[in-house]
Amino acid sequence: xxxxxxxxxxxxxxxxxxxxxxxxxxxxxxxxxxxxxxxxxxxxxxxxxxxxxxxxxxxxxxxxxxxxxxxxxxxxxxxxxxxxxxxxxxxxxxxxxxxxxxxxxxxxxxxxxxxxxxxxxxxxxxxxxxxxxxxxxxxxxxxxxxxxxxxxxxxxxxxxxxxxxxxxxxxxxxxxxxxxxxxxxxxxxxxxxxxxxxxxxxxxxxxxxxxxxxxxxxxxxxxxxxxxxxxxxxxxxxxxxxxxxxxxxxxxxxxxxxxxxxxxxxxxxxxxxxxxxxxxxxxxxxxxxxxxxxxxxxxxxxxxxxxxxxxxxxxxxxxxxxxxxxxxxxxxxxxxxxxxxxxxxxxxxxxxxxxxxxxxxxxxxxxxxxxxxxxxxxxxxxxxxxxxx
Numbered sequence: 001x002x003x004x005x006x007x008x009x010x011x012x013x014x015x016x017x018x019x020x021x022x023x024x025x026x027x028x029x030x031x032x033x034x035x036x037x038x039x040x041x042x043x044x045x046x047x048x049x050x051x052x053x054x055x056x057x058x059x060x061x062x063x064x065x066x067x068x069x070x071x072x073x074x075x076x077x078x079x080x081x082x083x084x085x086x087x088x089x090x091x092x093x094x095x096x097x098x099x100x101x102x103x104x105x106x107x108x109x110x111x112x113x114x115x116x117x118x119x120x121x122x123x124x125x126x127x128x129x130x131x132x133x134x135x136x137x138x139x140x141x142x143x144x145x146x147x148x149x150x151x152x153x154x155x156x157x158x159x160x161x162x163x164x165x166x167x168x169x170x171x172x173x174x175x176x177x178x179x180x181x182x183x184x185x186x187x188x189x190x191x192x193x194x195x196x197x198x199x200x201x202x203x204x205x206x207x208x209x210x211x212x213x214x215x216x217x218x219x220x221x222x223x224x225x226x227x228x229x230x231x232x233x234x235x236x237x238x239x240x241x242x243x244x245x246x247x248x249x250x251x252x253x254x255x256x257x258x259x260x261x262x263x264x265x266x267x268x269x270x271x272x273x274x275x276x277x278x279x280x281x282x283x284x285x286x287x288x289x290x291x292x293x294x295x296x297x298x299x300x301x302x303x304x305x306x307x308x309x310x311x312x313x314x315x316x317x318x319x320x321x322x323x324x325x326x327x328x329x330x331x332x333x334x335x336x337x338x339x340x341x342x343x344x345x346x347x348x349x350x351x352x353x354x355x356x357x358x359x360x361x362x363x364x365x366x367x368x369x370x371x372x373x374x375x376x377x378x379x380x381x382x383x384x385x386x387x388x389x
Contacts, residue, residue, distance in 0.1 A: 256315025
């Protein structure tokens with residue numbers, strides 16, 4: 001896996017916007033309490049330049065203090081104009097933010113600036129020679145081969161797994177991949193997940209990108225396991241990092257959960273707090289002198305100890321172990337106690353017997369197709385080594 005930290009491109013863009021001396025005379029406002037804002041703050045701290053405020057419309061972020069900088073509602077800071085105000089925006093919602101800032105009297109291009117490197121614009125190509133571009137269908141077929149390998153390994157060793165998320169939806173609605181999708185997700189009870197990672201690591205048929213793979217020299221950037229191709233690659237982006245990695249199948253571990261809804265909400269909210277530490281101590285400093293592999297291991301160990309304290313098999317409710325609360329989708333364990341097989345691209349795979357209730361909870365009316373503009377693949381362009389297809 002090739003990893004590059006793109007923070008230096010952010011620094012270059014800010015240095016090219018104004019000289020350091022000019023920056024020191026600006027009233028700097030960062031719009032959005034997000035990872036780019038944290039990197040922008042690193043730039044300004046490097047040169048001793050104060051940041052006046054971070055503004056964000058998310059009420060859950062308002063009132064926080066980050067690096068002694070307050071996070072405020074936009075109107076609280078921007079209604080009263082300050083001389084030489086500069087608003088820096090690094091967000092996919094730039095157009096809406098720009099309209100809001102303009103309504104407060106600020107001008108795009110002189111007072112409102114979009115951080116282009118947030119979208120990886122102007123950054124040199126990561127791939128090199130001796131590669132060919134893959135078609136969408138070629139990517140799907142490589143992922144299917146990985147999925148078949150996972151299924152066969154699980155069957156051989158009597159391990160439980162279930163098709164999940166969009167892959168389950170694809171099996172039900174399309175009997176295969178959702179046509180525009182290029183992603184496969186499966187769920188696995190944690191006891192089986194641990195055993196699977198051990199077996200997959202030993203076989204070495206595919207790359208196992210997992211914190212449970214003790215043989216890998218470079219620790220993963222995500223809190224789940226990915227079984228990766230060894231010859232078909234894509235650029236995976238989690239700002240400020242971009243990586244050249246094999247296309248893959250995602251495996252989400254499942255553990256037990258508290259019995260009551262309120263306790264589950266509290267539990268998963270606490271689980272999600274690990275994401276902030278992961279972001280600040282692993283993702284942002286990766287490939288820099290500030291990164292610590294020991295800190296990386298410790299955060300993951302603490303997270304797993306917390307997130308697996310409810311045993312899967314003895315719990316009435318189960319859910320995905322993740323630092324990202326949006327994908328928990330907890331459910332009564334009885335929905336997963338039995339499996340049925342379902343056709344996916346001409347092959348049979350296990351799905352939880354409660355698949356209908358699971359899909360309704362995750363997607364609502366799951367048989368209804370999304371709007372055309374939302375039908376997008378997960379990967380950027382995918383390439384493979386010459387002669388491998």
